[in-house]
Amino acid sequence: MSAATAPTAAAGSPNPPADLQRLARRLPKVLLHEHLDGGLRVATLLALLRARGLAAPAEDEEALAAWFDARAHAGSLEEYLRGFALTVAAMATPEALERVAFEAAEDARAEGCVLAEFRIAPLLFEPHGIPGEVAVAALLAGLSRSALPSGLIVCAMRHESDTQIGRAADLALQFHAQPEQAGTARVVGFDLAGPEAGWPATRHAALLARVRAGGLGLTLHAGEADAGEQVLEAVRLGAQRIGHGVRLADLLDAPGANQALAVLRRQQVHLEICPTSNLHTGAAASLALHPIHALWRAGVSLSFHTDNQLMSRLDHSAEAANLLRAGFSGSDLLRMGLEAAEASFLPEAARQVAADALQVWAHQEGLTPTRR
Numbered sequence: 001m002s003a004a005t006a007p008t009a010a011a012g013s014p015n016p017p018a019d020l021q022r023l024a025r026r027l028p029k030v031l032l033h034e035h036l037d038g039g040l041r042v043a044t045l046l047a048l049l050r051a052r053g054l055a056a057p058a059e060d061e062e063a064l065a066a067w068f069d070a071r072a073h074a075g076s077l078e079e080y081l082r083g084f085a086l087t088v089a090a091m092a093t094p095e096a097l098e099r100v101a102f103e104a105a106e107d108a109r110a111e112g113c114v115l116a117e118f119r120i121a122p123l124l125f126e127p128h129g130i131p132g133e134v135a136v137a138a139l140l141a142g143l144s145r146s147a148l149p150s151g152l153i154v155c156a157m158r159h160e161s162d163t164q165i166g167r168a169a170d171l172a173l174q175f176h177a178q179p180e181q182a183g184t185a186r187v188v189g190f191d192l193a194g195p196e197a198g199w200p201a202t203r204h205a206a207l208l209a210r211v212r213a214g215g216l217g218l219t220l221h222a223g224e225a226d227a228g229e230q231v232l233e234a235v236r237l238g239a240q241r242i243g244h245g246v247r248l249a250d251l252l253d254a255p256g257a258n259q260a261l262a263v264l265r266r267q268q269v270h271l272e273i274c275p276t277s278n279l280h281t282g283a284a285a286s287l288a289l290h291p292i293h294a295l296w297r298a299g300v301s302l303s304f305h306t307d308n309q310l311m312s313r314l315d316h317s318a319e320a321a322n323l324l325r326a327g328f329s330g331s332d333l334l335r336m337g338l339e340a341a342e343a344s345f346l347p348e349a350a351r352q353v354a355a356d357a358l359q360v361w362a363h364q365e366g367l368t369p370t371r372r
């Protein structure tokens, strides 16, 4: 398996070699983990701040991108989160929410994405005067304007009150229950985001069971800032997918690792890994040392995602190129895409179209997905 090979000498240079970048760009992508309030275009953010009469921390696009870059590398979660306060304030009109969702889908499509799920906590806009229902409707309208097959995951923030978390779940269920229409994006899942340590998902066991019973997909941020056991706990709570889950790698050499891996396989749990984001929040030291290598070797179903494209100054092709440079092969990334398509919360037909696109591309490139 190529992931086991040592990183190349180029690993220290700022950009992956051009041939890897070209392969990464051609690869069809399946995007499962991207926050809409962490992924908007710099130009759009600047325009929205000006339109709302809000102060921008920098006056032009390059300087504003650099401002986010500095927050991402500050090694402080507090600094990192300052960026979100800015984007949420800028996005707090129905028109802005629709625009940001549309542009996110179009940008993903331009990166070769064939299926996407975007996420956001709609209740973050209520202090700015936008009711949750209005926010979700505007976001779905924006996603539906793009030709990219996509869906929305409603997040609740772990540090909010039980009442607020319950309201976010109700909102997700209410929109999910609306009749399906061809070419229209829907709410497909629910997620607990925000600070992990000290805010256990177990507190919300009954609510999460209700979410699953209502037909929503369940993904939980776990094992990013807290221990690997939290990943197993999230699975016990019904999560089909885990946001990050990288600390699970700490358990691979511990007693009971085989049982844990067997549970993940039996329940077809998929990890949405965001390697560069993990470097920025301190969850991993480098891509060469990132736990994705060990998890992949252990046979865990996983794929790679961007998390917050604005904050990390990243796109999906760049992240694919980073992984190719870190020792993964095109066949590995192909397999990750197929596993992501299988784990998507979108309807079967959309998942099949995405998987077919990956297989057609593999055939054209003379690649075979890595056997697992």
Ligand SMILES: [Zn+2]
Binding pocket: 033, 035, 193, 221, 243, 307
């Ligand atoms: Zn995330």
